[in-house]
Amino acid sequence: MKETPFTMDEDWLVYHPDPHKPEFRLPAGAVDAHCHVFGPGAEFPFAPERKYTPCDASKDDLWALRDHLGFARNVIVQATCHGSDNRAMLDAIAHSQGRARGVATVTRDISDAELDALHDAGIRGVRFNFVKRLVDALPLDTLEEIAGRIERLGWHVVIYFEACDLPEYFNFFSALPSTVVVDHMGRPDVNKSADGEEFDLFIRLLADNDNIWSKVSCPDRLSCSGPPDYSDVVPFARRVVETFPDRVLWGTDWPHPNLKSHMPDDGDLVDFIPRIATTTDLQHKLLVSNPMRLYWPEEA
């Protein structure tokens, strides 16, 4: 392996080297619908405009985790450290034997032919990121234009924002024409109530717009009570799963960018699933039928 030309951030936490085998047996065909690859930097350089420099996290390590946890497939989401250079993700998808698809980051100048090529390579959505510490968000009219252009491909838009920013973007999100998927339940502040005003607004976003879905992922990112139980996240995720069972997805978020307090054991994250999706029917929707409808509709 070539030496990486990048030095990861001093406070960067590297993914867990040896996650335990989950006690929860994932249903056959389960999809890890939110994960990333980073570089390797020697092969796929990180973007000059990135806001963090991560460790390398390769496709082979992702496949090893997939098999260890018991997933069948992955959806790889373009991480901001690669900007709109989707090559690391596309390389992973190309080497997945059909078991991975992806969500890309694109800019306004992308041509229709390039969008077609991304579709052929396994991309099924674009990501719009509004988290200020991660990106300088594109202007809303640019995002609107991109959302309009990807519609003909049947793609969806993945949006990432924090709960405090939802009032500002509520109308913009509601007007998006395609299917929309929110990352990590819109990052609620779990010190507040899962039935409180702030999370009610998130629930209303999905209740008012039946094209909007949510990932109920990242207890490790949202929790204040911490591992291995992440108990304070349970009422939030359960509320979303039980209210919108046909519009939820789940993912590991491996290799867990920007965690500062602890690095989760991915086995604990899988063992969290039956606490938020409490019946086999809900688990099957969350892990198999919903992601298959969105990412492998030809097989769903």
Ligand code: 0GY
């Ligand atoms: C996540 C969360 C984060 C990072 C990114 O693309 C990214 O850099 O998504 C984060 O730092 O909250 O979804 O993986």
